[in-house]
Amino acid sequence: MPAGCAPFSQAEYDRRIAKTRAAMAEAGLDAVFVTDPSNQAWLTGYDGWSFYVHQGVILRMEGEPVWWGRSMDALGGQRTCWMAAENIHGYSDHYIQSTVYHPMQDLAEHFARMGLASARIGVEMENYYYSAKAHAVLTEELPNATLVDATALVNWQRLVKSEEEIGFIRKAARISEKVVTTALERAAPGVRKNDLVADIFHAGITGVDDIWGDYPAIVPLTPSGLDATAAHLTWNGDEMRAGEATFFELSGCYRRYHAPLCRTVFLGTPSDEMRRAEAAQMEG
CATH class of the missing domain: 3.90.230.10 (Creatinase/methionine aminopeptidase superfamily)
Known part of the structure; x- marks a missing residue:
């Protein structure tokens, strides 16, 4: 069974990940960054009232998803997500509501450490939780990456219920x-x-x-x-x-x-x- 308090079986999460990766492969993506709270929950089990700050799920073609968000909410990730604790990452509060720093700077560092600095990364452009500022900073911080609109890529995988x-x-x-x-x-x-x-x-x-x-x-x-x-x-x-x-x-x-x-x-x-x-x- 999944770690933490994730509500579904591991087989169910494996099914969801496989469907999403098939869609990613068809779109020519190396990774996706998912910010829609419903999509985050569907892939990982994460369920917290924290979507007023920047957070999301990174899914590559291999390995477990990575949940990324505010440090205090990373504890909630450990309580609700099925992944191992090393795949729950939190950023410092000095990024919150700052005019000098932005959480996407921290996210870009994660992408670089994952070997995705020059990757094709899908992002949910038409999404309440992925702001214009977030996209601008992420683009600036990852100059060699290609950010591709992957709006609703995960949503379509959720259409037929298990x-x-x-x-x-x-x-x-x-x-x-x-x-x-x-x-x-x-x-x-x-x-x-x-x-x-x-x-x-x-x-x-x-x-x-x-x-x-x-x-x-x-x-x-x-x-x-x-x-x-x-x-x-x-x-x-x-x-x-x-x-x-x-x-x-x-x-x-x-x-x-x-x-x-x-x-x-x-x-x-x-x-x-x-x-x-x-x-x-x-x-x-």
Whole structure:
């Protein structure tokens, strides 16, 4: 079994690494630097709320992946990743929010030590967690390397789920059922939206039986009335009202795996227009 507390079997991680390396070979890459937190977790098991600083996974064509990030988070890497401790690396805090130093300077040194100073390295260019500044510094620090856009290279390998992953999604689905049932049962005129969301969070985190709930990738979206015509609104302290519809976009989460559901509740007697909309949705 993997070291630390990685959630999957070693065979599952070996399968993922092999798929990714096949895609790397097809793209002519010697290594990839993966910054998307979901891709990091998929390859290594790493799971920490640390993606506000620079971190990532280096995968070469041979050997274990290398997790790289802030020194204090490297301890979390040892607790959650399946790799050996020597493949968990942390950089000093003097790189954090500095105008003089940048974490990519440290990363470039790692690439050089790995014999990748002149390699073709894939990076996730279209990614929230790989900034323009990071790319500029890494390019400057590795003048003989070729940095290639490898956005979504790992994501495509994640598309078809394994049996182990499907098992996790089924657990997340049981939590989702509880979350949505809680939202529908407790929605009523006079209930403050923030109180309802608190119940939704409680249902999702407590989970079902021995299936504990994790924090989902998105907060509960619960717009009511005209607010429901705007995408991605969260909640406020207003009371729910009779004659008003509320759109719920919710998901349970188990070990980072989700099973999202969307439902609409109408407090009162729906109008003919609402009924027609329901019929169109059901037909779709």
